[in-house]
């Protein structure tokens with residue numbers, strides 16, 4: 628099945644983080660939305676991962692997205708994360724959480740930015756755009772993410788991810 | 799002809815800005831490269847515009863790219879630019895240059911980021927990714943731009959550009 632989908636942000640409402648739990652959200656008066664949002668669609672694509680999830684994202688601070696990634700790791704999906712060194716060191720970065728769960732996280736070694744914002748699911752689905760994994764990107768900024776499984780588009784990104792992964796091997 | 803191309807940055811060398819001039823670069827000992835780079839390919843795609851160029855980019859400070867856009871405008875290509883209000887007000891922004899040449903530039907009205915980094919050529923070719931139009935993005939950062947003429951991908955972006963353009967109509 629051909630996938631070409633574009634997700635635009637900001638979401639008008641905050642997507643309920645409990646929806647993706649088994650049984651869904653049980654709050655009687657949930658203040659978050661249960662409607663489809665760009666965030667809920669992004670999470671659905673991430674959760675479609677069966678084997679591997681490669682993240683190459685400048686800054687990752689959103690807890691909802693971080694938990695989604697950790698849950699995939701706990702289910703046995705092989706997760707690899709590349710991020711920016713200076714952003715990693717900011718308050719709010721979820722890298723400490725990923726590492727405490729045993730997920731491999733590598734980073735560049737330069738003052739320049741590891742500025743990519745892409746994810747690759749099962750080496751076959753690319754999610755790429757302007758969107759950093761922050762709360763402001765979800766509900767504040769104008770952002771885009773393109774989702775595609777076109778092999779001619781995905782393949783250069785899987786190659787670039789591997790190149791950077793090997794280049795950023797820790798000491 | 800189907801176009802699916804990915805440009806990665808940083809470029810190892812600075813692309814010669816004079817190459818695209820009529821007759822090319824005439825410097826005897828040009829210190830820039832005349833080889834193909836991601837920047838030179840980006841400029842080639844931009845220069846393929848015959849009718850319209852819509853830019854929706856968070857920050858635009860690179861003079862080489864700005865001149866490329868102004869030259870298209872001078873040739874009669876209809877250029878529309880959407881950018882971020884706070885970034886526009888930074889030293890180095892090329893917005894003053896665009897406006898002095900008669901190019902329409904609009905911006906958001908919020909402290910949140912107009913964070914897109916996409917361009918649409920002739921309503922049919924999309925260039926989109928992590929790449930802001932700055933010198934650091936060309937020769938310093940790890941960045942990507944996806945170039946595609948797939949209608950299913952381009953169309954949501956042309957619609958989003960028009961929506962933002964109308965929303966950001968000045969006063």
Ligand SMILES: [Zn+2]
Nearest residue numbers: 643645652657
């Ligand atoms: Zn809920």
Ligand SMILES: [Zn+2]
Nearest residue numbers: 814816823828
């Ligand atoms: Zn030269």
